[in-house]
Amino acid sequence: MDRKKYDLAIIGGGPAGYSAAFEAAKYNMSCVLFEKDKLGGTCLHRGCVPTKYLNKVAGMYKEVQTCESYGIKINRDDTNIDFVETKKREAEIVDKLAHDLEKNLLAHSIDIVYAEAYIEKDVIKTVSGDEYEASKIIIATGGEPADISSDMEINVADAPGKMMTDVADAPAKMMTNSENISVAGVINTNQLLEMREIPEKLTILGGGVTAVEFAYIYATLGSKVTIFIRGKALLRNWDKDIVTAVTQSLKKAGVVINTKTDFSKLSIAGDEVVLSALGRKPVLPKGYGENADDKIVVVGDARKDSTMLAHVAMAEGRAAVREMVATSCSDKMGCYTSCIFVDKEVASVGLTxxxxxxxxxxxxxxxxxxxxxxxVLISDDGRSFIKLVADKNTKKLIGAQLYCDRAGDMVAELATVIDNEIDIAKAAAVIRPHPSYCEDITAAFDMLLEKL
Amino acid sequence: MRFSKKHIWVKEDGDVVMIGLSEYAISELGGVMFVNLPDEDDEIRLGEAFGDVESVKTVSDLISPVSGKVIEVNEEVVDSPEEMAGDVDSWMLKVKVSDQEDLMTEEEYTAYLQSL
Known part of the structure; x- marks a missing residue:
């Protein structure tokens, strides 16, 4: 059997995988990329891109409802959402990005194999029986929605076949308990994104970023949304001011938030779409053992300690390749930003x-x-803020949390200040444009200087 | 109602106290845009900031006249801060008190305000 040999094999064509591939091409490494489904991974097809698109649609729908205050008169009785059209455009955008990604990978002489790959004694094989060898292997197989844990009992009234014990019988829409018991009536985020109608009622289990983003989108598009969380507040471990702002934002959109829920006994009415947004788990290819092997590196969501952020996955993919080539550039990972998209953007970088x-x-x-x-006043009169955190001893910026339009872009400058330990007075002195959102970064730095 | 030098009023309500922001403070701020308060079950400490109030001009710390545990937070004041007034209905927190400072009567507070 003829085995194709490469410098590098990458299993998984999502952000971590394709970033590693492009990095390998820079060093003229021969590279093969295996993708069992679609290039672009969760980020492009089931995560970042579809949700930001729906967030944009929700925002537009809201603007249409409030544009009269700007003197734009429209016939609001005629306004409705053809969600099939909405999803059609989403698919067009996603397909274009996937297509461009494929073209780009091929243009960099990266071989793409559309098959599920697994590892058997140092050899990479596909289900069709082809075999490959590589000096180094990067595993970038991503993650998937976690099963509902077996200590939870969630009953959706009148859901078809309330508790089913044979997963094989479970219709595609079911979530499983980790003991292979299907929880009837509960869907995951992949399944919600496949829906071509806006649910009249949506219950969301979970209070993390995913839950919050979907709650905002669907509440704004007209669903009656209810959240159930175990804890006291949404967004565990996020800065308190961010939690307050996001909670207010969801409440204003009509979302009902139920805290301190006992998930061991939760009953939900049968006319609700129930989304489980309770976490994700890594996916690993068959044959990948836990033993340390310096030939194999795991990056992105496939890692146990993953941040579950696409840009971190990209950085990990690139860093893994650079490590293989043993370049002398410093690979100290900088601070990374986490973002949330609701009525405004949230961006948090560094430490709270x-x-x-x-x-x-x-x-x-x-x-x-x-x-x-x-x-801010021109676009709405909502509350926005920039919060800065500094180390009183080093007098350096160590963190920032923003809640405002364009926070996801404004934050990049603050990441630069943190990574490069730029003197706060120098950062304050930068002449930022006016009128802008980012000019208030100057005011925030000035406020911080007064406290230092 | 009794008042602290930091413009917080305190009123007993059974075995807890209600605390709120005085009318004077609200008008000095030029209107309340937003209030940041602690959560239920949080501990607050006499003399320390337990939250803050945002006005167009600035963010001002709210200094606690009591030590104790937050039993209830008034969500209405968080949802509609612009309606906040110096009366009992605009209470911010209900606290189970373990310690409190000497407070002024309304007359004493009014006299104190003249001296500012």
């Missing part, structure tokens, strides 16, 4: 004040609220 204090840093923070920002 609470995290900093917990690790013994003498941290101080300031919150600059953008009540006088011209651009």
């Amino acid at each position: 004040e609470a995290e900093a204090i917990e690790v013994g840093i003498e941290a101080i923070s300031c919150r600059y609220v953008m009540y006088s920002n011209a651009r």
Whole structure:
């Protein structure tokens, strides 16, 4: 059997995988990429891109309902959402990105094999029986929605076949308990994104970023949304000011939030679509053992300790390749940003004040609220803020949490300040454009300097 | 109602106290845009900030006149801060008190305000 030999084999064509492939091409490594489903992975097909698209649609729908205050008169009785059309355009955008990605990979002389790959004694095989050898292997097989844990009992009234014990019989829409018991009537995020209608009632189990984003989207599009969480508040481990802002945002959109839920006995009415957004778990190819093997590196969501962020996965993919080529460039990973998209954007980079204090840093923070920002007032009169966290001893910026339009873009400048330990006074002195959202970063730095 | 030098009013309500922001403070701020309060079950400490209030001009810390555990947070004040007034209906927290400072009567507070 003829085995094709490569410098590098990558299993998985999502952000981690394709980033590693492009990095390998820079060093003229021969590279083969295996993808069992679609290039672009969860990010492109079931995560980042579809949700940001739906968030945009929700935002537009909201603007249409409020544009009269700007003197734009429209016949609102005629306004409705053809969700089939909405999803059609989403598919067009996603398909284009996937197609461009494939073209780009091929243009960089990366071989793509559309098959599920597994590892058997140092050899990479596909289900069709082809075999490959590589000096190095990167596993970038991503993750998937976690099963509902077996200590939860969730009953959706009148759901077909309430508790089924044979997974093989379970219709595609069921979530499983980890003991292979299907929980009738509960779907995961992949399945929700396949729906071509807006549910009249949507119950969401979970209070993390995924739950919050879907809650905002569907509540704004007209669903009656209810959230159930185990804890006291949404977004565990996020900065308190962010949690307050996002909670307010969801409440204003009509979302009902039930805290301190006992998941061991939860009953939901049968006319609800029930989404489980209770977490994700890594996926690994068959034959990948836990033993340390310096020929194989795991990156992205496939890692046990994954941040579940696409941009971190990309950085890990690139870093893994650079390590193989043993370049002398510093591979110290910089701080990374986490974002949430609701009515405004949330961006958090570096440490929160609470995290900093917990690790013994003498941290101080300031919150600059953008009540006088011209651009904010022009687009709406909602509350936006920039919160900065500094180390009182080093006098350096160590974290930032933003809640405002374009936070996801504004935050990049703050990541630069943190990674490069830029003097806060110098960062404050940068001449930012006016009228802009980012000009309030100057005001926030000035506020911070007063406290230092 | 009794008042602290930091413009917080305190009123007994059974075995807890209600605390809120005085009318004077609200008008000095030029209107309340948002209130940040602790969560239920949080501990607050006499003399320390238990939250803050945002106005167009600034963010001002709310200094606690009591030590104790937060039993209830008034969500209405968080949802509609612009309607906040210095009366009992605009209470911010109900606290089970373990310690409190000496507070002024309404007359004493009014006199104190003249001196500012």
